[in-house]
Amino acid sequence: MSDSPSHSDGDLLRLLSAGNEKAFLEFYRRHQGAVYRFAFQMSGKSEIAEEVTQDVFVVVMNSAKRYDSERGSVAAFLYGIARNFVLRTLERERPYLTVLDDPAGDYMGRMVADQDVFGELARHERIEILRKAVLALPPAYREVVVLCDLHERDYADAADALGCAVGTVRSRLHRARALLAEKLRAGERCAV
């Protein structure tokens, strides 16, 4: 394999299933960020995100041949595997999880600009409430918000990843956004 970055995902999957390490690494580097972010945004926990990312790519190295391009994009294939691992892990760890235990303060700190400090703080607070609200959504709603709103996947891709109809994605997303808006309003009322 050359060092050219122009290999398609399909080519990389074929090469890596034949034992080509460079192809595996190129494929991993291309997709790890999305898989990791998805698992993190679904769980709110970096340990779970790490475990899921690892598991997803172990599945890829062992079963790359399972990917069928007619059933959806490579991204949908990866999100689908990641989603199964996340749900399984959340189910396993449910007694120990709380949605408030990972405040992500490091990232929030960057948002406070010198100018309009109060405005930025209010926005910071809104986004923190939103983050917690996303994590508090039931998994079926959370996964469509993460895929469609946070990862900007289209409905068809999200439907492939979740193994459901496009109409289901659309209706769940509509309902999920309504729940989020409600939580944000409630959060603002408490702040006032």
Place this chain on the structure above:
Amino acid sequence: MNHQDQELLEDLRALASQGPGEAPAHIEEYLKAQFRRKNRRRKFLVWTPAFSAAAAAGIALLLWVRSGAPRSAPAAAAMHAVAPVEEEADANFYPLPEAEALPALENAMVVRVQLPVSSLQLMGFPVAEERADASVQADLLLGQDGLARGVRLVQ
């Protein structure tokens, strides 16, 4: 889309831009090691039947030669590829990983074969990565059952 929906989407976009962007580097290291381990196992599984096939071919040829078949020129040429080696059985052969589980050696013979260098890696020989696609001449030590017990590099 009303103002509140618009605001919610903007907040979701802001949320998406926060948080970690990449998986930690140790995951890549772990996966790389896993991939190599898996590949070594796969290559071993590929080459074990090849060793056995070479061994079986060697036995068949030896039996045919010993049975007194008329020696044509090709058969005679093959003679130096297969030779009984009672006296040679312990002569610098490197034991194969699975040979320990096989019955003790009674009648040994040696078959000279071309081996891919990558298969030598599986036996634990130190081999430079860039030579993995080359092949070398080696002697295989076969037992009375036709299964390979050891290997010796000719080159």
